[in-house]
Amino acid sequence: MKKILVANRGEIAIRVMKTAQKMGIKTVAVYSTIDRNAPHVKFADEAVWIGESPSNQSYLLGSKIIEVAKALNVDAIHPGYGFLSENADFAQEAERNGIIFIGPKAKAIEIMGSKLAAKDAVMKYNIPMVPGVDHAIIDIDEAKKTATTIGFPILIKASAGGGGKGMRVVEKESDFESQMNRAISEAVAAFGDGSVFIEKYVASSRHIEIQIMADSHGNVLYLFERECSIQRRHQKVIEEAPSCVLSPETRKKMGEAAVLVAKSCDYLGAGTVEFLYDENDNFYFLEMNTRLQVEHPVTELISGVDLVEMQIRVARGEALAIKQEDLEIKGHAMELRVYAEDPMNDFLPSVGHLDVYQLPVGEGIRVDNGFEQGMDIPIYYDPMLAKLITYGETREEAIQLMVKAIDGYKIEGVQTTLPFGKFVFEHEAFLSGHFDTNFVKKFYNADMLKNLMEQEAEIAALIALKQYFEDQKIIRLPN
Template identity: 85%
Template structure:
């Protein structure tokens, strides 16, 4: 493998290229009109324009990307995450065109891409499932009967879904039909597939995921867990590894269950098995993500492994040299997704110009970044600017370092999730480890954040004024 095309943009494109270059492999970037001056374009050995700014005219054009790859004698394609990373047809097409797909087999992507098919695949492996109806609902009356048997509240979920779309909590029988129709309509609009199913709603769950890695020689490892319970709109914002609540016994049980999920679909390469953990430490299979995750850096830090390097080696047909018993957890890592969003206005995207953009540096700080000062934030893509990761020997130290790194991260021109990250890290529920996926609903108060924001702005203005007067004094001292 001498040359890899990265079918992505921003921080993940650079992240993949760093591992490839370390391994002596040349890299090819693809870019849209909006990204023509983006850092990932400059970082690669070669870069090719593939279309206009909207992703359906650029980053989602699988055939165009394959055409570019073939013309440049590319050996393999890494999809990153998002865009085409979980598109089974694209994965298949890459291989049919004589290149290596750095990811799972297309059959596994297909099975795990449907929550219903995934549940069906793992049912023979004795993996705990949330009680409910594990098939697409066609008869609303029959579904209502099942919901009554399972017991309200229940959750209606889109089979093809993600990111909270096509998901409805139903508190009682009276609202079942209206919520069902809404969920089907939302799922159809978002995914072109209106299949929905129902599950018992677990009121205070934690979202715990297990990183797995599988090679073509029958070896499957679980690389411990990530805690992903701090979410807004069912999407993760703060992740950490390890979880503050898993015992070694529970970690082993969940890890072994994740390995069985991988076996159920003959999995290859990097994947993540997601579980819900209830207040009694019962865990339930949720879904599998057939790609590298946004939050993979926290796993890299606590295992001291390069997951992208492992992905490339597995794609080359190599066997993993590390064994499960060799794996250990080193310290603690926390990641904040730095989105160009306004946490004071319901996390709405904040597009604009990066007038100031300075990253924090120092021991125990890692920033996977895709932007630089002077750039515009494009409206066409996910608004993530970077991932801020801190790590230390203990969770307490990693949290304190995150608070410091957030204050050293300077962004002007757009709003970001940095103040929200500080709010989380300073909150007693997070610091104690006693939180769940309802953290934002329970504790996040825009008014509190606004007050802190205003106090900090006042303090900064006073310091600036003081400096100004000091400078004036220096300027007016006569020469003796």
């Protein structure tokens, strides 16, 4: 494998290219019109324009990307995450054209891409699942009967869904019909498929996922868990590894369950098996993501492995170089997704110009970044600017480093999730570990954040004033 095309943009494109470069592999970037001067384009050995700014005219054009790969004698394509990363047709088309797809085979993507097909595949392995239906529903009357049988609160989820789209929590029967209609229309808009399924809503649950890696020689590893319970709109914003609530016994059980999920679809490469975990130490299979996850850096830091390098080696047909017993958790890692969103206005995207953009630096601080000062934030793509990651020997140390890193991250021109992150990392519920997926609903509101930011600004002004008077005294001292 001498040349890899990265079918993505931003921080994940650069992240993949860095590992490829370290392995002596050349890289090709693809870019849309608005991304022509983006950092990932400059970072690659070669770069090719593939279309206009909207993703359906550029980053989602699988056939065009494969044409580019063939023209440049590319050996493999790394899809990153999002865009075409979980597109079975794209994976298949790449393979048909003699190009290695750095990810699972099309069949595994298809099975795990449908939440219902995934449940079917996993069922025979006796892995616990949330009570619910085992088929897709579009008919509202049938859905209502099912929901009543399961008992409220229930969760409506798009069968082809992900990223929190087509998902609705329904607390009581009277709200069911309107929420069902909204879930179906959202699912149609996002995935072109209005089928949904219904399951019991597990209150006070935590969202815990297991990283797995499988080779083509029958070996499957689990690289421990990530805690992803801090979410807004059912989408993750803060992740950590390991979770502060899992016992070693439960960790082992969940890891072994994740390995069975991988085996159920003959999995290859990096994948993530997601579970709900309740206050009674029960866990339930949710879904499998057939790609590298946004939050993979926290796993890399606690396990000491490079997941992208493992992906590339597995794709080349190599056997995994480590065994399960070789892996151990060392230290603790935190990640904050730095989105161009306004946490004071329901986390709506904040489009604008990066007048100031300075990254924090220091031991234990890692920034996977895709932007630079002077750039505009495009309206066409996910609004994530970067991932801020910290690593310490203990959870407390990783949190303290994160607060320091947030303070050192200077962004002007757009609103970001940095202040929200600081709010979470300083909140008693998070510090104590007593939180669940309802953290935002229970503890956060924009007024609280505004008050905190005003207090901080006041303290900063007083410190600056005190320093000014100190400086004046020094100036006035006689010679």
